[in-house]
Amino acid sequence: MPNRPQPQFPEPDTKHYWDGVKEGQLRYQTCNECSSVNFYPTAHCQKCGGRNLTWKVSKGEGTVYTFSVVMQNRIPGFQELGAYAVAYVDLDEGFRMLTNVLVDGDPTTQVKIGQRVRVEFEKQDSGEYPIPVFRPI
Amino acid sequence: MKVAVTTYGSTAASSRMAIGTGGRFGGASWQTNMEAPYGSTLISNYAMVKQRHMYQYGTTNEQLAEISVATRKHAMRNPEAVKAMTDLQFVKVDNITVADVLESRMVASPLRLLECCMVSDGGGAAVFVAPEVARDIKKKPVWIIGTGEATKYRENGGDITVSAAAQSGPPAFAQAGVTPDEIDIAMIYDSFTITVAVCLEDLGFCKKGEAGQFVGDGHLAFDRPGLTLNTDGGGLSSNHPGMRGLFLLLEATRQLRGESTSQVPGAKLAVAHGNGGLLGATHTGGTVILAAD
Numbered sequence: 001m002p003n004r005p006q007p008q009f010p011e012p013d014t015k016h017y018w019d020g021v022k023e024g025q026l027r028y029q030t031c032n033e034c035s036s037v038n039f040y041p042t043a044h045c046q047k048c049g050g051r052n053l054t055w056k057v058s059k060g061e062g063t064v065y066t067f068s069v070v071m072q073n074r075i076p077g078f079q080e081l082g083a084y085a086v087a088y089v090d091l092d093e094g095f096r097m098l099t100n101v102l103v104d105g106d107p108t109t110q111v112k113i114g115q116r117v118r119v120e121f122e123k124q125d126s127g128e129y130p131i132p133v134f135r136p137i
Numbered sequence: 138m139k140v141a142v143t144t145y146g147s148t149a150a151s152s153r154m155a156i157g158t159g160g161r162f163g164g165a166s167w168q169t170n171m172e173a174p175y176g177s178t179l180i181s182n183y184a185m186v187k188q189r190h191m192y193q194y195g196t197t198n199e200q201l202a203e204i205s206v207a208t209r210k211h212a213m214r215n216p217e218a219v220k221a222m223t224d225l226q227f228v229k230v231d232n233i234t235v236a237d238v239l240e241s242r243m244v245a246s247p248l249r250l251l252e253c254c255m256v257s258d259g260g261g262a263a264v265f266v267a268p269e270v271a272r273d274i275k276k277k278p279v280w281i282i283g284t285g286e287a288t289k290y291r292e293n294g295g296d297i298t299v300s301a302a303a304q305s306g307p308p309a310f311a312q313a314g315v316t317p318d319e320i321d322i323a324m325i326y327d328s329f330t331i332t333v334a335v336c337l338e339d340l341g342f343c344k345k346g347e348a349g350q351f352v353g354d355g356h357l358a359f360d361r362p363g364l365t366l367n368t369d370g371g372g373l374s375s376n377h378p379g380m381r382g383l384f385l386l387l388e389a390t391r392q393l394r395g396e397s398t399s400q401v402p403g404a405k406l407a408v409a410h411g412n413g414g415l416l417g418a419t420h421t422g423g424t425v426i427l428a429a430d
Contacts (some may be wrong), residue, residue: 005173008165018170037293040171065400066192066297066417068184069246070176074155078176086177086245087299089183095293098418100175113192131174 003077004130006127016055017041018129026119026132028095039095060119061137062091069107077126085111089134100133110136139267146260147378150225156256156379158244159295168419180329181255182415187331188247189417190298194346196262197245200353201330202238204366205251205326205373207357208327209233215398221276221376222259252330254372254381261383263390264272279393283313283426291418298334298346302410309408309424310341317341320426321404322362322392324385325369336410340424359399368392368399382411388426393429405429 007018014055019029029038033050044051067087072078085107090096103110103119117134124131149156157180190196210219213232222230229237233251240249271278287304291297310316325333325340334348342364343351356363369375369388375383389407391397399414407427414420 004176007170007174011165011167011170013167014170042166042167049409064272066185066189068177068181068188068248069242069243070178070181071175072158073243074158075176075178076318081176084176085174086181096291096295098172098175098177098291108243113188113212 002081003125006124006129009122013042014040020057020126021121021130024121026060027055027096028058028093029055034135037094039097060090060092062089062117064101064111064113064117065090065096066113066114067101067111083107085112087111102133102135104116127134139270141265142262143265143383144262145380145383148258149379150257154256154379157253171369172245176243177414180248182417183331184245184248185331186297186417190331190334191247191297194349196334198239198348199235200349201252201334201359202235202335203355204327204330205238206233206235207355208371208373210358211368211399213241213373215370218370218375222374225255225257239341244382248329254328255378257378259376259378261385261387263383277316277388277394280428281425282428283309285309285424286422288421289340291393297417298335300335300339300412300416301420302336302412302424305422305424306340309426313426315323315406315426320364321369322389322401322407323366324389324407324409325366325372325383326381327367328412332412332416333366335416340408340410359401365401368397380413381419382423385409385411389427393427
């Protein structure tokens with residue numbers, strides 16, 4: 001299994017998000033005051049500062065906004081992955097997340113901007129939290 | 138207050154700091170919890186901006202490589218840059234071509250080695266004085282006539298090809314009372330080729346999305362008509378100890394005093410623009426307009 005860094009706690013803003021990941025849910029927030037989609041998770045709305053946020057569950061599908069295939073990384077847990085694609089994915093619900101797009105072949109030719117992708121909760125050797133990554137649909 | 142000094146130094150190369158290819162660690166925070174699992178290096182942040190810029194505007198690798206070619210040309214005329222490249226055991230301490238850039242190894246696609254700044258040791262200092270003091274100093278003064286600063290964040294649905302320079306540039310030019318087409322030389326933090334391209338657009342030297350065409354004709358070199366870039370050799374080929382803002386101000390000052398090793402004859406107006414943090418994610422922009430008497 002992969003050995004990606006785990007989220008660290010106590011960290012109040014993202015705890016509910018990661019609890020969701022454990023249950024196979026990709027959670028995000030919307031603001032009850034200005035209706036904007038709030039992501040990364042925070043205690044207050046990043047647009048209007050309101051503290052009245054609602055947690056929702058994403059369908060987990062989105063589009064690759066941009067990506068880069070990393071060839072050189074000194075971080076433990078990534079060296080053994082070989083070349084891997086870091087990407088921003090725009091989820092259909094209107095939030096953008098940093099993630100990895102996994103493909104079976106060469107990521108430099110198989111990952112593309114505009115590609116439709118779906119979330120997958122990848123189990124880790126590094127700890128109890130799976131990591132949400134994406135694969136082309 | 139009449140006199141202030143700003144100084145900076147680092148031993149990034151001697152200390153073998155993995156500035157671009159290491160990760161950012163630290164205690165638990167909402168940001169590290171959401172980003173650390175994905176192994177996004179500093180370079181891959183900039184690379185994602187380049188990837189999107191190429192997709193959105195048709196910018197090519199060949200066009201952006203001209204930034205590396207021009208800065209290397211300047212570096213080869215700067216003895217300190219040549220020494221730095223030699224000490225750091227660059228494979229080729231010589232002028233480079235667009236083909237050299239395109240054939241260099243991929244670090245984080247689509248950014249190749251010769252599009253990435255070096256990691257060196259280095260340091261510098263600048264003395265800032267009140268106008269009445271400046272009139273009596275030994276060296277010819279250079280005037281700061283406009284400044285601007287801004288911070289920008291990753292945002293849902295945002296355009297990552299737009300940098301903080303779009304906010305820091307306009308107030309600096311407005312305060313200075315000059316326009317980009319009057320500027321003789323631009324010292325722009327060339328952490329990567331794409332940083333320069335995006336900042337040139339955002340500062341108004343060309344329209345958004347047109348930096349590829351703007352830099353692609355090779356005019357960034359000091360001996361070609363048009364805007365000149367980073368005459369000390371830049372972060373790409375002279376020094377990059379981790380943060381480059383001070384060196385931008387130093388080389389702009391040399392130009393306006395007529396002391397650069399790649400001097401633009403009669404240079405009167407310069408812009409120095411620093412970009413800190415991670416382009417495309419949390420980053421800052423600082424713009425300074427400088428003028429000779």
